[in-house]
Amino acid sequence: MSKTLRASDLAQFTGSQTWRRHPLNPNITYTDGAHHVARAGEAYWLLDAIVAHQLDPKVAAHEFQVWKLVVAANRSAVLTCEDGDHHLVAKQEIGFTDFPLAEIILWFQNQVIFLPSEY
Known part of the structure; x- marks a missing residue:
């Protein structure tokens, strides 16, 4: 399967009809947009x-989290978590990714992962 994710597709997600339980922690769910x-x-x-x-x-102490993945030209990436007021909470270096977008932001609140447009 080739990756079909395009940034322009993400704007279509303005709410969610379905919440899926995450297999690593069934208390955490994710929306249609995050699933896409x-x-x-x-x-x-x-x-x-x-x-x-x-x-x-x-x-986990932060009720609202902003997760941002930024992919560099050499295909390495950095995943960061901020608290919503631009304070860094966590950072993860990723040696290689084939993620198709240069950048993506996901939000986490009330145990749900979702796109900002789904708020």
Whole structure:
């Protein structure tokens, strides 16, 4: 399957009809938009990373989280978590990714991962 994720597709997600439970932590769900990112971008690993970071009490203490993945030209990436007021909470270096977009932002609030447009 080739990656079919395009940034222009993300604007269509303005709410969610379905919330899927994450297999690593069934208390955490994700929306249609986050599912589209994972499916079309072959990036379930990105949802897994956000969920795994919730095991860190420093991260979990923040009720609202802004997760940003930035992919460099050499295909390395950095995944960061901010608290919503631009304060860095967590940072993960990724040696290689084939994620198709140069950048994506996901939000995490009330145990739900979602696109900002779905707020």
